[in-house]
Amino acid sequence: MSNLSIISLLFDFGLVVLIWMVQLIVYPSFKYHNQESLIKWHAKYTVRIAGIVIPLMFGQLILYLYLVFMQEDASIYIRTVLTISAWIATFAIFVPLHNTINNGKSTEKTLSQLVSKNWIRTAIWTLLFIINLITVVK
Template sequence: MAIARVAVDFGLVVLIWFVQLIIYPSFRYYNPADLAIWHPKYTNLITLIVGPLMLAQILLVGWELTHRFSWLTLGAAVVIAGMWASTAFQAVPIHNAIAAGDTSSETLDRLVRVNWVRTVGWTVILILSVVDNIGRKQS
């Protein structure tokens, strides 16, 4: 299970950094009409990747908390809860605004800025996961 958790956490980190450095900044280069066409396709497609990874992460961390508790896993669970909250209460409303036609520079910049919370959070989760996995192998 530990290797699966590290793999899922790694997948989310690669994805979030790709989103942060390439995908979200690229929205600035679309004209509003093209972004209105692309954005719903993007959000539907990315959900097919992000959704299963986020669910797998919750299931794996939940399993570890109940079957082989560690403080590092508990810390990861707290950060994961923060990532879900940030997604639901920060990123999704911005995506909804974009979907409704708000493609202003302010909105697109806010999306990149807000996403730093998730980028750092999922990076911290991966670090906790790797350190926890190393610690379990040494004990």
């Protein structure tokens, strides 16, 4: 197992653990706040979670883009497409939803969409990790 394989597995594992915690604990908890407390908490949450998510997502993306050019492996291509898909989902779906909360315009529907649509990223990062784990274990 190469160092890059271990690093990619660590990035994928970090993101899969994080997304499951967000999916099962963090996003559902938003419904227990009134609008005022949600705005205050959300402002703190987004700054704090960004300190974890941004390095993991950038590290994962940079590593897979590097591996695409350095290794001819179908698994790398699949994982790179999944990584890019997670980025697209994040910026197309979740940034606007979080901005709605930040702007104090969230509704019950906004918070429900946050949970229901996050299954997309949960599935992507789970699948990515499983594919990587299977590839590394081979």
